Amino acid sequence: MGKPVPQCPIRLGEPCTLCSPGATGPQDCGLVWLVMDDPDLRERLAELRRERAAATTAA
Template sequence: MSTATRPARPDATCPIRPGEPCTLCQLDVTGPQDCPLVYLVMGDDELREGVHRTRLAVVGSQRPPRRTGRDHRTR
């Protein structure tokens, strides 16, 4: 019997709700890999594109604003 601890697995994120964890909202599901909703959405080109646009918006809103130009502090 090993006493070493395994590193914690990261929580699965929901591909349908970007930025949110998988809450196992469907019965008999172990995660996004066997979720029927994920299967249906990812199998439809239009819905998949909508999820992609949402994901880009979420990621873009979480990034700090980019600096443009030079730093104008006095030296």
């Protein structure tokens, strides 16, 4: 079995591609930090996650 691939918490359903310079994964990604630090962006991400979960459940 191979090494697990971390998933990007921002680009739902996509693997972490280390798109932020200096990041080693989602845990120290500047983009993740910016989104999670902004209440409006964090809420919008939560909405997208709920929509995705509902669509997955319905399918």
